[in-house]
Amino acid sequence: MTSAAERTDDDVLDLAREVVLERGEGLPEADVLRALRLPDERLSELLELAHQVRMRWCGPEVEVEGIVSLKTGGCPEDCHFCSQSGRFPTPVRSAWLDIPGLVKAAEQTRATGATEFCIVAAVRGPDKRLLSQVKAGIEAIRASGNDIQIACSLGMLTQDQVDELVAMGVHRYNHNLETARSHFDKVVTTHTWEERWETLLMVRAAGMEVCCGGIIGMGETVEQRAEFAAQLAELGPDECTMNFLIPQPGTPYEHYEVVPGKDALRTVAAFRLALPKALLRFSGGRELTFGDLGTEQGMLGGINAIIVGNYLTNLGRAAQKDLDMLTELNMPVKALSETL
Numbered sequence: 583m584t585s586a587a588e589r590t591d592d593d594v595l596d597l598a599r600e601v602v603l604e605r606g607e608g609l610p611e612a613d614v615l616r617a618l619r620l621p622d623e624r625l626s627e628l629l630e631l632a633h634q635v636r637m638r639w640c641g642p643e644v645e646v647e648g649i650v651s652l653k654t655g656g657c658p659e660d661c662h663f664c665s666q667s668g669r670f671p672t673p674v675r676s677a678w679l680d681i682p683g684l685v686k687a688a689e690q691t692r693a694t695g696a697t698e699f700c701i702v703a704a705v706r707g708p709d710k711r712l713l714s715q716v717k718a719g720i721e722a723i724r725a726s727g728n729d730i731q732i733a734c735s736l737g738m739l740t741q742d743q744v745d746e747l748v749a750m751g752v753h754r755y756n757h758n759l760e761t762a763r764s765h766f767d768k769v770v771t772t773h774t775w776e777e778r779w780e781t782l783l784m785v786r787a788a789g790m791e792v793c794c795g796g797i798i799g800m801g802e803t804v805e806q807r808a809e810f811a812a813q814l815a816e817l818g819p820d821e822c823t824m825n826f827l828i829p830q831p832g833t834p835y836e837h838y839e840v841v842p843g844k845d846a847l848r849t850v851a852a853f854r855l856a857l858p859k860a861l862l863r864f865s866g867g868r869e870l871t872f873g874d875l876g877t878e879q880g881m882l883g884g885i886n887a888i889i890v891g892n893y894l895t896n897l898g899r900a901a902q903k904d905l906d907m908l909t910e911l912n913m914p915v916k917a918l919s920e921t922l
Contacts, residue, residue, distance in 0.1 A: 594620070595631055598855050603631065606639050608856045611812035617852040618804050622844055625851075632851035632884035639859045643916040644908055645821075645887040647698035647733075647863070648691030648901075652679050652715060657704040659772045661760070663797055665830035666704035672832035684719040685726050692730045694890055694901045695915045699723075700733040700756060706773065707737040713746055720750050733793065738773065738781045744788045754791035757781050758823060762810040765802045782817060795823030795865070798849050799841035807849060811856040821887065822860050824850055826867030846871045847883055854884025863887035877904075881911055 594616040601607050609617065620628055656668045656676030665672040679687075684701070691699045701719060703712055713736075720732055734747060735756035747755065759778055760766065766775040786792050794817060796810060814822055826846055829838045841849075854862055864885050868877055881888075888908075890901035908915060 595624075595627060598631060598635075602855050602858050603635050603638060606858050608815045608858055609852075611808050614811045614852050614856050615805060615808035617855055618808055618848060620848065625844055625848055628851045629847060629879065629883035632854040633882050635854055635858050636862070636884050636886050640861070640886045642913055643886070644881070644913045645698060645861055645863070645916045646694060646696040646905075647700060647887065647889050648687070648694065648696050649700040649702055649735075649889060650679065650684065650687040650691075651702050651704070652684060652719065653677075653703035653705060653712060654679075655704055657706065659706050659770065661770050662834040663760075663769065663800055663827060663830065664704075665833060667833070670832045670834070672830060678715070681715070681719050681722050685722045685728075688723045688728050688730060688732075689726065692728050694905065696890065697731055697916055698733055698754065699730045700735055700754075702735040702756075703737070705737045707739060708743060712736065713743065716747075717750050720752070724751075733791075735793075738777055739784060741784055744781075744784045744790075748788050748790060752790060754793050754820065755785040756793035756821075756823070757785070758796050758825075759794055759810070759813065759817075760796040761800055761802055762806040763813060764809060765800070765806045769800055779817075782819075791820040792817070793821040793823060793863075794819040795821075795825065795863070797825040797827050797867070798846065799827035799838065799867075799871075800835065801838070808852070811853050814853075815856045819857075819860055821863055822853065822857055823863050823865040824853065824868075824885070825865045826871040828867045828870055841867075841871050843872050847879055850880050850885060851883045861887040863889065865889050878907060878911065881907070881913065 594613055598609055602609060654677045655666045655674040657666045658668060660667055660669045665674045688699045731753040733754040733756055734752050757778055761769050763775045782792055782794055826841050827838055829836050862885050864880055888904055890904045
């Protein structure tokens with residue numbers, strides 16, 4: 583077999599058929615970069631291969647998730663993409679969701695057929711008050727008879743906090759690396775990429791599933807997108823979230839351009855070739871980046887999980903619209919019993 587340096591774009595998909603489709607091994611960084619550089623006229627071929635990989639190694643089912651913000655705004659960190667940072671003059675103000683509101687959101691999410699409900703807080707990491715709220719919320723959700731799996735996204739954790747979440751019955755923990763290690767200090771300066779990585783390792787060691795992804799379109803190069811895919815593959819998350827930048831008013835990125843749809847689809851497919859067996863979830867920004875048609879193309883280009891309804895501070899499209907799309911595409915929603 584020729585070395586990565588000797589391969590051309592013309593045969594990277596042939597290589598991917600052998601390595602990824604047939605053997606279930608992710609493409610290394612150099613070949614992910616070649617996939618990301620494929621011309622537009624080969625995009626449909628790339629998407630088709632990514633879909634074949636998804637179907638072979640993950641199956642046709644789609645995991646549906648809803649998310650809710652328990653604590654919104656006022657975050658002390660300076661993530662340049664985020665309207666919830668207290669350091670930027672954004673319209674978002676600090677607020678807490680009460681326990682009845684949390685229970686209602688979980689009920690609404692379960693009613694869509696979703697199997698995962700993620701409790702999110704805009705914080706550097708949880709304090710005692712926040713963990714107490716999360717515990718009370720989970721207990722109230724269970725007391726209501728709701729059997730949905732519960733995930734959390736509460737920032738960076740200590741080992742004691744990881745252990746507390748495990749004791750609460752948290753199924754999966756989301757903590758995004760956001761971007762390539764080489765680009766991270768251009769996006770966040772108040773903490774490091776390595777701090778996030780350490781939280782993810784603790785979560786995995788404790789037995790929770792790991793959800794980790796990032797945001798495409800924050801000024802990274804195509805080489806850094808390939809780097810990021812390789813770093814995620816090294817982590818080996820159970821789920822990878824694919825977000826696309828929504829330029830938020832008041833943030834340093836408010837004037838950034840939206841990622842072109844073809845570039846976004848190419849990125850989704852390349853990440854599938856790097857992570858053949860992971861849940862690859864359409865998350866924030868897909869409506870702005872793709873529109874309706876692009877969402878369907880993404881589902882046929884490697885995606886096998888989706889967030890329905892609204893995001894933390896941005897509106898999504900109606901959950902039923904996504905569920906109808908999955909029906910039209912003959913993609914069944916993964917049943918709760920299949921995720922346990």
